[in-house]
Amino acid sequence: SRDGSIEVNGKSVSKIKVNGKDFFSDDPKIATKNLPKDLLQKIQVVDTKSKEDEFVGRESDSDDKTINVIIREEDNRGLFSRMTAGAGTDHRFSLNGIANYFKNDLRLSALGSANNINSIGFSFDEVYDAMGRNAYSIMNGAGSSGITKSHSAGLDFVDSWKDKTDLSVDYFYDRASTETASEVQRENILPNRHYFNNSSSTAKNVNNNHRGNVYFEYKPDTLTRISIRPNITANNGFSQSESYTESLDEEGRQLNQSTSAQHSKISGVDFSNRLDVIRKYGRNDGYVKLGFSNRNGDQQSDRYNFTSRDIFDQDGQVSDQSLQDQLIASDRKDNTYTLDAGLRVPLSKAWKLDADYTYTTSHNTSERLLYEHDGEDEYDLLNEDLSSSFISNTEQHKPRVGVVYRGENLSAGLSGGLESIRLKNKEEFTDTRLDNTYNNLFARLYVRYRISQMQSMFFNYSNSRDVPSVTQLQPVTNTTDPLNIITGNPNLKPTLTNRFSLNYNNYDYRSHQGMFAYVRGTYNTNQIVAKTETDENLVRSTTYTNVDGGYDFSMGFRLQKEFMFKDRSSFKPQLGANSSLRKDIGFSNAVKYHSNTFSMGPSLNLEYDIPDIINIDPSYSISYNQTKYGLGNRDNQKYTDHTVQLDMTTYWPEDVVFGSTVSYSRLGETAPGFDKDFVLWNMSLGYKLMGDDGVLKLTVYDLLNQNNATARRTGEDYVQDTQDLVLKRYFMLSFTYKVSKFGGKKSSGFQGGGRGGRHYYRRS
Helix, strand or coil, X not given: CCCCCCEECCEEEEEEEECCEECCCCCHHHHHHHCCHHHEEEEEEEECCCHHHHHHCCCCCCCCEEEEEEECHHHCEEEEEXXXXXXXXXXXXXXXXXXXXXXXXXXXEEEEEEECCCCCCCCCCCCCCCCCXXXXXXXXCCCCECEEEEEEEEEEEEEEECCCEEEEEEEEEEEEEEEEEEEEEEEEECCCCEEEEEEEEEEEEEEEEEEEEEEEEEEEECCEEEEECCEEEEEEEEEEXXXXXXXXXXXXXXXXXXXXXXXXXXXXXXXEEEEEEEEEECCCCEEEEEEEEEEEEEEEEEEEEEEEEEEECCCCCEEEEEEEEXXXXXXXXXXXXXXXXXXEEECCCCEEEEEEEEEEEEEEEEEEEEEEECCXXXXXXXXXXXXXXXXXXXXXXXXXXXXXXXXXXXXXXXXXXXXXXXXXXXXXXXXXXXEEEEEEEEEEEEEEEECCCCEEEEEEEEEEEECCCHHHHCCCEEEXXXXXXXXXXXXXXXXXXXXXXXXEEEXXXXXXXXEEEEEEEEEEECEEEEEEEECCCCCEEEEEEEECCCEEEEEEEEEECCEECCCCCEEEEEEEEEEEEEEEEEEECCEEEEEEEEEEEEEEEEEEEECCCEEEEEEEEEEEEEEEECCCCCXXXXXXXXXXXXXXXXXXXXXXXXXXXXXXXXXXXXXXXXXXXXXXXXXXXXXEECCCCEEEEEEEECCCCCCCEEEEEECCCEEEEEEECECCCEEEEEEEEEEEEECCEECCCCCCCCCCCHHHHHHC
């Protein structure tokens, strides 16, 4: 696709391996952008498996795919690096660098980046790499909102010794400073009337993140595997924001208004670890395993909050006014420990019996102390009514038994058990206590049937319970937004979610033609939803409750065919469509209601390619949306969005690469004053220097300066239009220099083509 990602029958490829080994992190683009085609012997597409699955020979119970690139053993060593430096108008800049060395099982990489064009990754596209991720957001209409200035760096080391020990260590740091601005118009639906909110806000967020991961695996013999995986994340930062909100009745009369200013400091540390010991036995993949994991987190924040709220009478005069000047000090600690044991008993070569047991205990504390300003210089007046000290303890027992079948064309698994959750909550300030136990029978079924070498079907069903969050459980009132007051409910039950999916694939990799289709959905019991009451002054008071009957179903397909011609050119049409049906349930002024949302989106792509000369890819997509409301006083919503796009990349004359992506989007419905349609046009002109080692490039993002982030969203009791700050037009001149050496000799050049590695796979 345009961003270099890969799909196999509609499923994203999340990992690429080289000779069966992970290749420089989990980003498949690093491999597709940098491995030259003359190293490849063949490409394998396999089911994605964990390291544990691979060791014990267990079948995959998912439909995800992994690509394994096989290269000659004598070429499995090399160095490739790349650096790009760019400067542009409107003070835009971009610096990116990556250096990678590998020799057999040894992998060593270093990454670095700094830019203010919303680019946070290290995927170097031959045409659009200086544009940032927004160059790939055209199909969504407007790209990411906000403007981000980021700095990041990382190191990654992987090695193996004597087929017994594997070690992987990585560290990554990033600092992101993001400015946002938003305009929102929202129509709210009550059982007996409507009202409107208009709001505007600006914010700046700065966050520093440190992430470190270690994976250590030891195999003392061919039957035993011991692994440990500690991870640590530390973050700190600050944010500041200002906002204004007003509420109006159906005649446009202003009923209230609110302004706020906030400044926050945050910091936190999160540590997790996983230890596994596995021992195989017998001849038919029998094994026993023991595992332990923990997660320990500590998040702290200080938020200074100043808000004012005005209520207006019938004559437009202020009838009530309130001010808040507060410090909210929060401290949240999460500690979770899990012990699990499992056993697989071979009944025959094809049949296996699985049994396992998981025990989890969690102790979470959340302290939220609200201090009022004393009128001088301090925030030292504790407001106990708006403060909380919440303790939540969860204990979970989960025994499971199942049977697995693995034949030549059919593999399946059926398992089930009892999930028992004991939830104990205590609130210190109000001395509120709750001690409940919830028992749930759960099941899991998957079936994979290989109809032929090209055709297969996969079905999956599972259910699970999700415990309410601490915020949803806390019986304390949050008045940070004086027009939207929130109080938790300590009596909430865990949500039971049923999930299913059915996929059909029929694809010929040699001829690049075929189809896939899918159906998937979820159904919820005891789903946690907001329960809101709105008073005569349009002040909303919200708590949470459980409801049954919410669901989300979707289905879709894609047809693809490739026509190859004698002059090596090709024509590849693609026809696809997807649709969804969602039911949302909620409460408005104590009245239970629902909304049904149906969406459908056909799309058509017509790609024409002459290798090394030109690639043209026009596309057209439609998004039809309809929402029906259970509240009888609201008209149904219908709107259709259209997107037309033309991508073109040329490689002629020699050493010159020209790229153009132009998209026209038209939104079916927006609030007055919001842009309804716009054109986003990105262009790039590159010239190769020093053979294939250097590229001098001129790019322009949003040539017509029309980019925007306008979107309509419908919910159970509202219709909302939003327009956000986005990155606008800039020109940038950049230079990229590449060094590559594989198998002891300099590479003949990187692949990847103009857009996302399409030529890499075709020519391989």
